[in-house]
Amino acid sequence: MDLRQAGYQRALSGYQEALPIAQTIGDRLGQAYILRGLVEVKAQLGPLADARHYYREVLALFRDIRGPVGLGHTLRSLGNLDSRESLLPAARANYGEALAISKESGDHLGELNTLKSFGDLEMREHRFAEAKQNYDSSLATAQEIGDLLGEANAVKALTDLNRRQA
Secondary structure, X not given: XXXXXXXXXXHHHHHHHHHHHHHHHOOHHHHHHHHHHHHHHHHXXXXXXXXXXXXXXXXXXXXXXXXXXXXXXXXXXXXXXXHHOOOHHHHHHHHHHHHHHHHHHOOHHXXXXXXXXXXXXXXXXXXXXXXXXXXXXXXXXXXXXXXXXXXXXXXXXXXXXXXXXX
């Protein structure tokens, strides 16, 4: 087992240990975030069907407790999973819902990350004008909130787009 795999296994064990504690004390927000961490690890370890099952649980929890930031981030992650599995219409729908929630709740970080993911999807489908629009919006949002990592990711994405079109 390599170091990365071992790290995922330790994370999986930690989330599995924390979840029943959060359930026992009735911490629904904690449960949602623990399950989200669990699903992110499961998405790395596979099979992806397990991850999809947990994403549905997480989405239900965030909807129930009205946690817009967690809901938006989880929808984006589910869109990323859809994209990995080439379920592009589902990815587009999840990104669209995540973007609307991020904008409505004022989650600028979620917004810029979702715009970047949307741009990646558009580039994958050779919709270069739409990809550029999403990357430009992601860059503007990153600059607006002073997120240097988001800015660097958007600039790299725009550069990759220009290279791909050359």
